[in-house]
Amino acid sequence: MANDVGLDARLKRIEEIVAALDSDTLDLDEALALFEEGVAHLGQAREMLARTELRVEELIGPEGDAVGEMRVGDDEGTGGRDDG
Amino acid sequence: MTDRTLDLFTEAPPAQRVADSPSEANAPPAPRVWTVRQINRASRLLLEESLPRLWVGGEVTNFRRQRSGHCYFTLKDEAAQLRCVMFRRDAARLPADPDEGMTLRVFGGLTLYEARGVFQLIVSKLETESEGGMWKLAFDRLRARLDTEGLTDPGRKRPLPAFPGTVGIVTSPTSAALRDIVAVIARRAPWLRVVVRGTRVQGVGAGEEIAAAVSMLARVPGVDVVVVARGGGSIEDLWGFNEEAVARAVALSPVPVVSGVGHETDVTICDLVADLRAATPSAAAETVAPDRQWVAKRLDAMGQRLGRGLARQVRSRRWWLDQLGDSLFRRGRRRVQASRDRLDAARLQMAAAVRARIRRDGGRLSEAAAALDALSPLSTLARGYAVPLDRDGKLLRRTGDFPRGRDFRLRVLDGYVPCAATGRPVEAAANAAKQTTGDDRGK
Numbered sequence: 001m002a003n004d005v006g007l008d009a010r011l012k013r014i015e016e017i018v019a020a021l022d023s024d025t026l027d028l029d030e031a032l033a034l035f036e037e038g039v040a041h042l043g044q045a046r047e048m049l050a051r052t053e054l055r056v057e058e059l060i061g062p063e064g065d066a067v068g069e070m071r072v073g074d075d076e077g078t079g080g081r082d083d084g
Numbered sequence: 085m086t087d088r089t090l091d092l093f094t095e096a097p098p099a100q101r102v103a104d105s106p107s108e109a110n111a112p113p114a115p116r117v118w119t120v121r122q123i124n125r126a127s128r129l130l131l132e133e134s135l136p137r138l139w140v141g142g143e144v145t146n147f148r149r150q151r152s153g154h155c156y157f158t159l160k161d162e163a164a165q166l167r168c169v170m171f172r173r174d175a176a177r178l179p180a181d182p183d184e185g186m187t188l189r190v191f192g193g194l195t196l197y198e199a200r201g202v203f204q205l206i207v208s209k210l211e212t213e214s215e216g217g218m219w220k221l222a223f224d225r226l227r228a229r230l231d232t233e234g235l236t237d238p239g240r241k242r243p244l245p246a247f248p249g250t251v252g253i254v255t256s257p258t259s260a261a262l263r264d265i266v267a268v269i270a271r272r273a274p275w276l277r278v279v280v281r282g283t284r285v286q287g288v289g290a291g292e293e294i295a296a297a298v299s300m301l302a303r304v305p306g307v308d309v310v311v312v313a314r315g316g317g318s319i320e321d322l323w324g325f326n327e328e329a330v331a332r333a334v335a336l337s338p339v340p341v342v343s344g345v346g347h348e349t350d351v352t353i354c355d356l357v358a359d360l361r362a363a364t365p366s367a368a369a370e371t372v373a374p375d376r377q378w379v380a381k382r383l384d385a386m387g388q389r390l391g392r393g394l395a396r397q398v399r400s401r402r403w404w405l406d407q408l409g410d411s412l413f414r415r416g417r418r419r420v421q422a423s424r425d426r427l428d429a430a431r432l433q434m435a436a437a438v439r440a441r442i443r444r445d446g447g448r449l450s451e452a453a454a455a456l457d458a459l460s461p462l463s464t465l466a467r468g469y470a471v472p473l474d475r476d477g478k479l480l481r482r483t484g485d486f487p488r489g490r491d492f493r494l495r496v497l498d499g500y501v502p503c504a505a506t507g508r509p510v511e512a513a514a515n516a517a518k519q520t521t522g523d524d525r526g527k
Contacts, residue, residue: 006249007275007379008308014386021393024400028445031397038390045383049376054270058257059281064300070257070280072266 007048010041121198128196131203137193140166140205141213144182149175157182159190159205167204168192174208176288179323180222187213219319223326226353235335236356242340244360244371247379248308250277251372252301252339254294255313257282261344261365265313268369272376279304284324285314291327294354298333298341309340309372312354313365316347325352334358344368401445412437471495472503483509 017038021031058070118126142159149155153172158165168190170178182188192207211217230236251269255262257280269276281297284290294312301310312334314325324330325345334341334357343358344365355361362368472480473493480492486505494501 006247006308008245008247008249011247011382011386014390018386018389018393021390021397026397028397028401031394035390035394039387042383042387042390046380048275049379049383051275054266054274054276054278056266056278056280059279059297059300059304064281064297064304067279072263072280 005044007045010045014038014041120201124196124198124201128198131194131196135194137191137208139189139191141187141189142166144186144188145184147181147184149181155181159188167202168207169204170207170210177320178210179219179326180225182210182212182218182221189213216319219323219326223353226326226328226331227356229328230331230353230357235331240335240359242359244340244342245308247374248276248372250279250304250306250308252304252307252310253278253280253313254283254297254301254310255280255365256285259285259315261313261315264364264366265311265344265369268366269373272370273373273379274376276373277306279307286317286321286324290324291329294324295327295329295333298330298337302337302339307339309342310337311342311344311365311368311372312358313344313368314346315365316350319350322346322350322352325354327353330354331357342368342371405441405445408441470501473500483511 017034020026020034026034056070056072057067060066060068140159142161145158145160147155147157153175155170155175155178157168157170159168160166170190170192189211190205190207191209192205194203194205196203212221214220216223227236234240253262253265255265262280262282266278269278279301281301283293283297285294298310298312301307312325312330314322322345325343331353334343334354340359341357342360342362343352343355344362344367345352345354346364348363351361360368360371362371471494472485473495474480474485475491475493480486486492486509488505488508490505492503492505494503
């Protein structure tokens with residue numbers, strides 16, 4: 001699976017693999033291949049978890065069709081435009 | 085009063101004036117005639133100047149909201165009626181139209197509509213005497229309608245994704261609410277992608293903007309859940325979140341919506357229709373951002389289950405091999421009694437079969453064991469990897485580096501092992517094919 005696969009999809013896949021490994025119908029080659037796939041998903045998921053910087057985007061334009069990077073800092077003072 | 089009244093007519097001199105000249109003094113004075121316009125203007129100014137803006141209480145009848153946005157109605161009691169108008173600017177802030185016969189108090193200024201000569205009150209505020217006022221009335225009405233349609237039904241609530249990838253946020257882009265939400269997600273789950281659609285969150289038209297933003301975000305590819313949020317405020321401030329457009333947009337959203345509007349005690353229509361109501365914007369953020377520690381624990385547990393799963397597969401193969409071996413021997417013994425000659429052949433056969441089987445599956449077992457070790461958090465060498473080196477310490481990587489009889493050393497976790505290449509190396513990729521043809525040739 002590609003790197004942009006979400007955590008949810010990875011965990012679901014690992015669940016499937018664990019369930020398959022608990023069954024008696026696998027042959028050993030299949031079991032090994034599944035196990036390796038599961039380990040790869042775990043590794044990618046751990047890498048994802050290690051990320052530290054939150055990415056915030058903003059939908060802009062009247063229809064919200066464009067996306068821009070958004071900075072949400074503490075430097076804007078307290079109490080926003082209409083203090084939401 | 086007379087002087088004051090005359091002051092009002094500076095721009096409109098009487099049609100006829102009493103002459104100043106003494107010679108005409110005896111003539112009968114002509115009546116002073118005003119135009120309709122003049123008299124209405126005078127009356128209007130009188131009314132407007134002599135009475136301050138004030139509250140008037142009464143029962144409402146014939147409330148009509150024109151397409152223009154202006155509202156017209158009559159306020160009455162047992163003895164009298166008063167025409168009232170509420171212009172669009174003020175009427176737009178009215179959360180609901182009053183029911184016929186409802187007791188109201190309205191604030192405004194008395195005036196006269198000159199074009200028609202109609203006496204009326206221009207209303208800027210309209211309230212009911214009942215608790216919660218027009219806001220509660222509008223809220224209760226909309227809620228009743230949504231309840232009937234089933235939009236607030238607990239059975240409609242969808243579970244939130246446990247591990248979302250992208251979170252959409254609808255709130256004011258400069259608000260403390262947004263900063264709170266972003267701070268919570270950054271602390272708990274910084275791997276998430278956050279997409280914000282900024283809107284106004286109060287004032288006329290805020291409801292439509294919020295509704296449009298929910299629809300937009302839900303359409304953004306990858307968005308798994310949408311948070312609608314606003315900090316605390318008066319019921320009037322929060323009103324946008326009580327508008328029907330917001331309720332519809334939230335109900336129609338293809339992904340779950342979390343509402344975090346106001347403080348603990350504020351409940352809005354948006355809260356009721358949303359899949360989850362959080363007490364505050366920060367609390368809403370916590371519901372969509374899984375905690376990093378928790379996810380890490382979850383991953384560890386998954387790793388253990390994977391390892392156990394594979395170990396189970398390997399164990400079941402070992403058991404099966406043992407069974408196979410036993411049964412081959414048993415069968416062999418029975419045949420011995422039938423034919424001693426065949427016994428030797430059978431014994432040889434079965435021994436060979438078991439050896440072949442063990443050779444074949446034994447290799448798999450060690451691979452499985454090695455894969456299991458890969459899960460262990462030890463260093464590379466401790467994982468069971470060994471590095472072959474020649475006498476000079478140079479790395480040996482390929483089959484070509486191992487001519488038959490070559491001496492080399494294996495670097496393992498705690499030292500070196502002297503080794504020698506005892507056979508001709510076989511390349512890994514061509515392994516299977518070569519083995520088959522090799523066996524044929526050997527016969």
